[in-house]
Amino acid sequence: MTKAKFPVYSISISGLLSLQLHALNNEGNEGNQSLTRRYYIIQDGMDEPEYVNGISGDMFKHIQSEHLHRVALESGLSLSEGGKQFNPDRIGYDLEKNLSVFTDKDTDLAAKTGKVLQLCTISDLEGFMVTVKGGQTLKRDSVIEFGAVVGLPNLVKTQSYFHAKYGVDNPTPYNVQVSSGLYATVLNIEAFRIGYNPHTFNYSIDVSERKKRLHALLKSVLYTYLQPNGAKRNTHLPHPDNFEGVITVSSRRCPAPMISSLEGSYKTQIDSLAATLNNINGADTIRCFKFENMAEFADQIEILIAQSLPWDSENAEAIA
Secondary structure (H helix, E strand, O other): OOOOOEEOOEEEEEEEEEEEEEOOOEEEEEOOEEEEOEEEEOOOOOOOOEEEEEEOHHHHHHHHHHHHHHHHHHHOOOOOHHHHOOOOOOHHHHHHOOOOOOOOOOOOHHHHHHHHHHHOHHHHHHOEEEEEOOOEEEEEOOOEEEOOEEEEEEEEEEEEEEEEEOOOOOOEEEEEEEEEEEEEEEEEEOHHHOOEEOOOOEEOOOHHHHHHHHHHHHHHHHHHHHOOOOOOOOOOOOEEEEEEEEEEEEOOOOOOOOOOOOOOOHHHHHHHHHHHHHHHHOOOOEEEEEEOOHHHHHHHHHHHHHHEEOOOHHHHHHOO
């Protein structure tokens, strides 16, 4: 692997995550029984759909944004008051509280969107939607996207275990569903959109700030898999015992390929897709960073942080 730096247009992760004895995502209770999140999986060759344990993309997105909040604070990145407080409305909190966000000159969507991007890293990376004075809707889709983390059919198991909550009087019995197995996970980062204002077709923050935000985002992704802060961790802390997969990175206007590990040949297919896209668009359009365990995943993220540059069409043309 060379140490040359390269611009990043998009990043995808296709992985197989092994989690033992977790209860990270529940759907409520039925009597004294907690119910875990489940999904139907339908694949070619199945006689009928498989009903498997899973963790929602919403849960993993929240875990990642929580880690990003901490990284942003530590790194001194720009945050709105809502962003600093990790308020779910982000910039919307500032507007609701009539905090100083816009000036009289910020009259159109382009100017207001640019001001939000400059002011709040979390609003930029995680997305936001808010209605402002005059009925204008400020909206930004998240730069990072998570799929549901779903158990592989026949390789995931959920069991119910009896517990009791002890108090001064009689103990309260209840049951918790706990799952173990192999889980397919996918995510995509549209890195070229960091700081990008779609109304002006230009960036509202400088290249130095975009680089800091890209690296903070990559750190938050690493921390998400190192410490998935879901439900019931106080007594059902997961045993994460393996993580394997492929990180793909595109350096031109081309999506980084992603194939779910629900498909057994996902690594081979990603290699083939990378080769094809490099043939079509030029060498090093797609770079693949493979990992066989959590430690190697962390190593690959470190390499990306060291070598990745914010997207810039001039930088992209330079590697052509």
